[in-house]
Amino acid sequence: MCIPIILTTTTVKLLQKWINDNKKINELSNLTLNMELNELRNQINPHFLFNMLNNVKALIRTDPEKASVVIVKFSEFLRYQLYESGEEKTLLTSEIDFLSNFLNLEKIRRENFSFEIHTEADRRTINTCFIPPNLFTTFVENAVKHSIDISGKESYITIEIGIENKELHFKCVNSRNLDYSVLDKKSSGLGLANIKRRLELLYHTTFELRIDSGDEEYTVNLKIPI
Numbered sequence: 001m002c003i004p005i006i007l008t009t010t011t012v013k014l015l016q017k018w019i020n021d022n023k024k025i026n027e028l029s030n031l032t033l034n035m036e037l038n039e040l041r042n043q044i045n046p047h048f049l050f051n052m053l054n055n056v057k058a059l060i061r062t063d064p065e066k067a068s069v070v071i072v073k074f075s076e077f078l079r080y081q082l083y084e085s086g087e088e089k090t091l092l093t094s095e096i097d098f099l100s101n102f103l104n105l106e107k108i109r110r111e112n113f114s115f116e117i118h119t120e121a122d123r124r125t126i127n128t129c130f131i132p133p134n135l136f137t138t139f140v141e142n143a144v145k146h147s148i149d150i151s152g153k154e155s156y157i158t159i160e161i162g163i164e165n166k167e168l169h170f171k172c173v174n175s176r177n178l179d180y181s182v183l184d185k186k187s188s189g190l191g192l193a194n195i196k197r198r199l200e201l202l203y204h205t206t207f208e209l210r211i212d213s214g215d216e217e218y219t220v221n222l223k224i225p226i
Helices: 002-062 064-083 092-109 123-128 137-146 185-203
Strands: 113-120 155-164 167-175 208-213 217-225
Touching: 002 064, 002 092, 064 092, 092 113, 092 123, 092 137, 092 155, 137 155, 137 167, 137 185, 137 217, 185 217
Parallel strands: 113 155
Antiparallel strands: 155 167, 167 217, 208 217
């Protein structure tokens, strides 16, 4: 009679230990995941803000009046970064407004530049959809850099955002000039590597990212579950 009791007690204790150990492993895994996500997000934001400051610096020298407008818009960027980008989720409308402000800033800074943002979903869906903050920033920032045309030709960026079958579709197309090369190639590559890693951590294998680099256009297609 003692042997079954001992075996049962031992089994129960081993099971309890296994459950507790498994719980600790999961907690540690989640903690590591959150730390890595925060680290990647912190790498993206300062890089983005650094480029913004360079834009302001250039405008102060060439057009002080425009620079004052840019500084006002820059304060809106800082507000978003401080109060919304630190959250786990943000409204899709806030992210769209943020991108619109950024591209408007670029339009002030650059001549012969135009952009469009199209939303292919009803307003109620757009207003109630939450996504991780700064999810599209790197792609749009990259589009801005690669759309620069030093010859003075028209350059453009077109963004399409749609929601269908519980998936968010993001598409960003920018004109490009093969004769122009981005000076800071290392930082440019770092931004894309970071966002790819962030997507892997957030969505594992449930997202789809495709980047097409043509002679005249650069296209990013992203699908994520919502």
